Amino acid sequence: MASKQTKALRRQETIAERGIIALNKVSMSYQGDGAPALDDVTLRIDPGEFVFVVGDSGSGKTTLIKLLLRELVPTSGDVCVMGYNTKKLRHRQIPEFRRNIGVVFQDFRLLKDRNVYENVAFAQRIIEVPTREMKKNVPGILSMVGLAGRYRYNVTDLSGGEQQRVALARALVNKPEILLADEPTGNLDPNNAWEIMDLLEEINEQGTTVIVVTHNPEIVNAMKKRVIAMRKGIIVSDEEEGTYVNED
Numbered sequence: 001m002a003s004k005q006t007k008a009l010r011r012q013e014t015i016a017e018r019g020i021i022a023l024n025k026v027s028m029s030y031q032g033d034g035a036p037a038l039d040d041v042t043l044r045i046d047p048g049e050f051v052f053v054v055g056d057s058g059s060g061k062t063t064l065i066k067l068l069l070r071e072l073v074p075t076s077g078d079v080c081v082m083g084y085n086t087k088k089l090r091h092r093q094i095p096e097f098r099r100n101i102g103v104v105f106q107d108f109r110l111l112k113d114r115n116v117y118e119n120v121a122f123a124q125r126i127i128e129v130p131t132r133e134m135k136k137n138v139p140g141i142l143s144m145v146g147l148a149g150r151y152r153y154n155v156t157d158l159s160g161g162e163q164q165r166v167a168l169a170r171a172l173v174n175k176p177e178i179l180l181a182d183e184p185t186g187n188l189d190p191n192n193a194w195e196i197m198d199l200l201e202e203i204n205e206q207g208t209t210v211i212v213v214t215h216n217p218e219i220v221n222a223m224k225k226r227v228i229a230m231r232k233g234i235i236v237s238d239e240e241e242g243t244y245v246n247e248d
């Protein structure tokens, strides 16, 4: 049985060789007979990249995110994230695996009966961070997202943009290696959308690998990042400094 250190070293080697995210001929079918949601997708993302994923509704973007979180395992092919093949992950390894992936959604998914501080602290309590550390980490991340003064507010009293910043703080407080954002600005006005994107860029500059699903052409075209375009479960283009690809 290899030691924990040996396994960690092997994972680092796998990441260096194959990327922090590596999909090899991945297909995902929800029903046995219908068209697959992902169809033979091969993809590599290296540590520290910022990647947009675009495509029409139903093209497989959320399915891709769920495969990366190991909410789904592929029908065929391999999904490797941070050096783990998600198919081979043992149940007891899943909490540790998920702890290293932050995630934000279009609809924020906050605890509506808790204040800002508690929503972020919750992520630390789950992994049993000592209270003393938590009392440093939570205010630190709240000030990064510009909400230091609002920690006692109930989240339902905040604007949409502020709620998404709370969700972002919660996703980041455990210092994940990867941040996945599935249409994070879908419910926001342009100003708030830009604030969230600026934060995502800042997080990326600090070393986190960031993957953002979006329908916002202005943002994609302005930011000049890698753009992966999907259509009907297939990657139809993948460009460095790409532009928004509209399939209509």
Ligand code: ADP
Pocket: 030, 031, 036, 037, 055, 056, 057, 058, 059, 060, 061, 062, 063, 064
């Ligand atoms: P997107 O996020 O790009 O809109 P999805 O990944 O949500 O696309 O969906 C891709 C395809 O898979 C669609 O045809 C959708 O109807 C189908 N699909 C998604 N989730 C499920 C599910 N839980 N059960 C059955 N089909 C699903």
Ligand code: MG
Pocket: 061, 062, 063
């Ligand atoms: Mg989706």
